[in-house]
Amino acid sequence: MSTDYDRLPFQPQEYLARRDALRKLMAERGIDACVLNSAENMYYLTGFGSLAYGATSLIVGADGKAIWVMRLTELSNIRALKGKIWADEGVGVRDGQDYTAVLERTLADFVPAKATIAVEYATVQTALRGFIRAKDDAVLNASGLVEQLRRIKSPAEINLLRKAGQIAAQSCRDGFEALHEGMTDTELAAVVTHSMLANGSHRPVKMANVCAGPRTARAHVTWCGAPISRGELVNIEPAASIHDYHTPIFRFYSIGEPVDRVRRMFDVCKEALDEGFARVRPGMTSHEAARIFEGVIESRGFAEWMVTRPAYSIGASFPPGWGEDDVMAIRRHHDVVLEEGMCFHVTPCLYEDGIGCVGASMPAVLTAGGFESLSGDEAIFGIK
Numbered sequence: 001m002s003t004d005y006d007r008l009p010f011q012p013q014e015y016l017a018r019r020d021a022l023r024k025l026m027a028e029r030g031i032d033a034c035v036l037n038s039a040e041n042m043y044y045l046t047g048f049g050s051l052a053y054g055a056t057s058l059i060v061g062a063d064g065k066a067i068w069v070m071r072l073t074e075l076s077n078i079r080a081l082k083g084k085i086w087a088d089e090g091v092g093v094r095d096g097q098d099y100t101a102v103l104e105r106t107l108a109d110f111v112p113a114k115a116t117i118a119v120e121y122a123t124v125q126t127a128l129r130g131f132i133r134a135k136d137d138a139v140l141n142a143s144g145l146v147e148q149l150r151r152i153k154s155p156a157e158i159n160l161l162r163k164a165g166q167i168a169a170q171s172c173r174d175g176f177e178a179l180h181e182g183m184t185d186t187e188l189a190a191v192v193t194h195s196m197l198a199n200g201s202h203r204p205v206k207m208a209n210v211c212a213g214p215r216t217a218r219a220h221v222t223w224c225g226a227p228i229s230r231g232e233l234v235n236i237e238p239a240a241s242i243h244d245y246h247t248p249i250f251r252f253y254s255i256g257e258p259v260d261r262v263r264r265m266f267d268v269c270k271e272a273l274d275e276g277f278a279r280v281r282p283g284m285t286s287h288e289a290a291r292i293f294e295g296v297i298e299s300r301g302f303a304e305w306m307v308t309r310p311a312y313s314i315g316a317s318f319p320p321g322w323g324e325d326d327v328m329a330i331r332r333h334h335d336v337v338l339e340e341g342m343c344f345h346v347t348p349c350l351y352e353d354g355i356g357c358v359g360a361s362m363p364a365v366l367t368a369g370g371f372e373s374l375s376g377d378e379a380i381f382g383i384k
Contacts, residue, residue: 022146147327296348
């Protein structure tokens with residue numbers, strides 16, 4: 001019996017339910033057609049995720065019909081998925097052709113005259129969004145519509161995140177097992193990456209963050225071929241992928257005892273993690289939950305080095321990163337209410353120049369009884 005490697009991650013009924021949930025939001029806002037361009041949102045709705053060079057858009061009508069506008073060569077993917085995805089029609093744009101002109105013609109053919117159109121603007125780089133304006137009053141901002149639907153993960157989505165979390169945790173354990181004095185951070189990254197792929201991870205959205213020593217205080221800096229010395233803080237942060245659903249995990253190690261400052265920083269972060277797992281529940285606001293984590297760190301005198309939010313949403317991701325901050329996060333001054341089925345990378349961290357980045361991390365799904373691990377391991381500081 002042959003395996004269908006083009007099989008979608010979820011059953012067709014789940015995608016149709018997502019489409020109809022979007023149609024309901026569109027009807028509530030009087031939108032006749034949405035022009036979507038977020039890779040994550042298009043993947044969430046259809047099961048097709050593109051890493052295509054050039055622009056890709058999905059036009060979704062209020063009647064549930066849809067059409068892709070994408071680079072001509074990428075239409076091979078839609079042809080291959082014909083009959084498997086509900087959005088299986090597309091228009092190709094040749095290299096060198098004016099994409100905007102083709103998109104406008106397609107949209108004009110797809111919807112009636114004077115239709116109310118909504119376009120996603122949130123995919124524009126944050127610093128430039130203020131410069132991007134709709135051409136006329138009939139063009140609305142569709143940003144956030146699909147993200148609202150993506151906040152709560154279905155049981156099938158949680159199952160993929162759990163599988164990815166177990167693979168990511170194993171890659172950290174394998175990295176720790178291989179860790180030895182004089183090993184370079186690049187060699188350690190190779191072990192972590194090989195472990196992820198060997199244990200079933202699909203293509204990760206980006207390579208793992210692997211670094212050692214004070215360089216770890218530089219957020220998201222990664223390997224450079226530097227040898228790892230005894231007593232140095234070692235950071236390993238991979239995110240394994242199953243059908244583009246990514247579960248990250250952050251682990252902290254050293255060969256021999258680290259300096260006392262590192263140990264104290266970790267203990268504070270672990271206390272904050274444990275407190276959050278014990279007290280955060282559905283029905284709280286994001287702000288209320290954030291203050292539980294932050295309150296521990298502040299009370300221990302480490303607030304100065306607490307420069308990130310305690311948790312960010314995780315799910316289906318495409319380059320450049322695996323986080324879903326635009327979907328949900330646990331952070332102060334954020335009043336969105338936490339609900340069962342939300343999934344987070346919970347990672348209270350401290351960054352101190354000259355010392356490094358230290359934290360306590362656990363990917364988790366929020367249940368009625370609180371957070372439940374998606375990785376099945378423990379957040380401990382590993383010492384060889």
